Amino acid sequence: MADDLKDSGTVTAISVVGFIFGIIGMLGSFIPCLGSLAFYIGIPAAIISALALGIAYSQKARKTFAIVALTVSCIGVIISGWQYFSIIAAGQKAKEKIEEMSRQYAQPQPQKRKQIMQQQEKSGPKIEQLPSDSSGKNQAEARKLFYDAYLPLITGPQKDIEKIHDDEKWIKKEILLPRGTSNFMQIEMHQYDMYLLEYNKKYRQSKDCGKTMPVEWEPEKLVTGSGYWWITTWEDEPVDFCYQYIFEPFYEDTKLRLYIPKDFQDDFKITLKDAEVIN
Amino acid sequence: MIHIIGRYIPDIRREYSIVNVVFLILLLAMLVMPILLRLWSGGNEQYINSLLFPGCFVEQHTGHICPSCGLTRSILALYEGDFSKSRFYHPYGFLILLVFSGELILRLLPLIYKNIWIPWFDLSQMILIGWLLKRCIFM
Numbered sequence: 001m002a003d004d005l006k007d008s009g010t011v012t013a014i015s016v017v018g019f020i021f022g023i024i025g026m027l028g029s030f031i032p033c034l035g036s037l038a039f040y041i042g043i044p045a046a047i048i049s050a051l052a053l054g055i056a057y058s059q060k061a062r063k064t065f066a067i068v069a070l071t072v073s074c075i076g077v078i079i080s081g082w083q084y085f086s087i088i089a090a091g092q093k094a095k096e097k098i099e100e101m102s103r104q105y106a107q108p109q110p111q112k113r114k115q116i117m118q119q120q121e122k123s124g125p126k127i128e129q130l131p132s133d134s135s136g137k138n139q140a141e142a143r144k145l146f147y148d149a150y151l152p153l154i155t156g157p158q159k160d161i162e163k164i165h166d167d168e169k170w171i172k173k174e175i176l177l178p179r180g181t182s183n184f185m186q187i188e189m190h191q192y193d194m195y196l197l198e199y200n201k202k203y204r205q206s207k208d209c210g211k212t213m214p215v216e217w218e219p220e221k222l223v224t225g226s227g228y229w230w231i232t233t234w235e236d237e238p239v240d241f242c243y244q245y246i247f248e249p250f251y252e253d254t255k256l257r258l259y260i261p262k263d264f265q266d267d268f269k270i271t272l273k274d275a276e277v278i279n
Numbered sequence: 280m281i282h283i284i285g286r287y288i289p290d291i292r293r294e295y296s297i298v299n300v301v302f303l304i305l306l307l308a309m310l311v312m313p314i315l316l317r318l319w320s321g322g323n324e325q326y327i328n329s330l331l332f333p334g335c336f337v338e339q340h341t342g343h344i345c346p347s348c349g350l351t352r353s354i355l356a357l358y359e360g361d362f363s364k365s366r367f368y369h370p371y372g373f374l375i376l377l378v379f380s381g382e383l384i385l386r387l388l389p390l391i392y393k394n395i396w397i398p399w400f401d402l403s404q405m406i407l408i409g410w411l412l413k414r415c416i417f418m
Contacts, residue, residue: 016297023298024305027405030413031347064289072402252370 008061011052015065018049022073029080039084042077049073164196164259171265174279175256175272183247183275185256190241193267198257199247209242247275288395295398296389303386310379313355350375378408 025042049070056063164170177183186209187195247256256275260268353372356365365372385404389397 012294012297016294016301019294019298020301023402023405027409030409065291065294068289068291 005060005062008056008059011056011059011061011063011066014048014052014055015069018045018052018073019065019069021045022049022069022076024076025080026072026076029076029083038076038080042073042080046070046073046077169262170196170259171262172279173258173260173270173277175258176276176278177247177249177254177256178274178276179249179253181248181274183249184271184273185245185247185275186242186271187245188242188269188271190267193241193264194261195268196257196259197245198259199254203248204246206244209244288399290395291398292389292393292395295401299386299389299401303383306379306383306386310376310383313351314358316351317355375412378412382408 021041022045025038025045028038028041031038049066049072052066053063053070055061056066165172175185188209189195247254255278258270347369349368350372353365353369354376356362356368357373357376362373369375382405385401389401
């Protein structure tokens with residue numbers, strides 16, 4: 001084929017560059033995360049390949065490789081472009097879903113704050129009371145437990161935390177998080193309470209359930225990898241704490257371990273959606 | 280029959296030999312990259328990806344974890360011989376490493392054999408494997 005056409009060094013060089021970027025763009029577009037970025041490699045590759053083809057026509061040189069490079073680049077652009085726009089669309093859907101979830105759990109957003117303050121003025125200091133049987137009475141014991149047992153655990157080697165797995169002073173709750181679901185957990189407790197959360201994948205967290213600040217559903221970026229442990233801080237002002245979490249295991253159903261001190265278990269109010277306590 | 284069809288197959292051997300060498304270098308770089316990132320980041324696993332990649336596009340837009348998140352750390356764990364850690368970071372890290380290693384070996388094919396079909400075979404298998412990975416792992 002095309003044996004009568006001459007070889008052109010320029011066409012070959014430009015075609016090779018176009019082909020390499022084109023195939024990287026095409027193969028990259030198969031990967032979900034980088035695939036959308038392949039869009040930006042594929043387009044220059046297609047332009048370079050088209051340029052090579054144009055030069056080949058003008059010089060009456062062999063066009064074979066330039067055509068191959070252009071084809072590969074164009075396929076890459078189409079696949080990655082399709083992926084890029086589907087991610088954007090999925091982002092919009094996710095945003096709507098999160099907004100819906102926020103509404104569902106009645107998180108007071110800034111625009112609702114005035115209304116809530118008015119309600120608080122009418123009905124007392126709190127809208128929703130925590131279980132009252134232990135409010136305040138455990139504070140001294142909790143503080144002691146914190147300094148004696150908890151602090152050495154979180155400041156020592158992480159494997160030391162395994163010691164509490166069978167410790168009778170802690171109640172262990174195993175929570176099953178089905179894959180492909182936005183598992184929701186809300187923990188309400190007193191200021192002096194503490195809990196440990198053993199979960200080793202990424203998750204999203206909302207501090208204070210939007211009571212004092214707007215809820216930000218930004219994904220946590222630096223909590224993937226090794227086990228993550230959380231403790232509430234000590235404040236002088238008596239406030240109740242509220243945390244919301246979203247866990248989204250991707251590949252398989254995952255277990256979350258939640259440890260709460262046995263003596264203070266009545267302080268906690270835990271709400272789950274989709275997730276399920278199995279133990 | 281193959282010989283007859285072969286006469287009509289575009290001959291891209293000369294150009295493809297250059298492409299093949301570039302792929303060889305790129306594959307080697309991809310296999311060595313996790314080690315370099317590890318050295319660069321001083322062993323901080325959470326910092327590794329932020330050094331090279333601009334952050335996960337999927338996570339930024341959807342808030343969901345991307346199916347390819349954790350691959351670099353998974354492959355790095357394999358280099359350290361820790362299979363369970365590798366599986367923890369990404370269940371298919373070993374498969375990706377196998378595919379990359381296989382592709383590296385396949386780069387020898389166009390260097391050894393000069394058949395007109397070789398570039399087309401190589402190109403087809405790359406696209407097929409890429410597509411299979413997408414279908415089987417990333418979907």
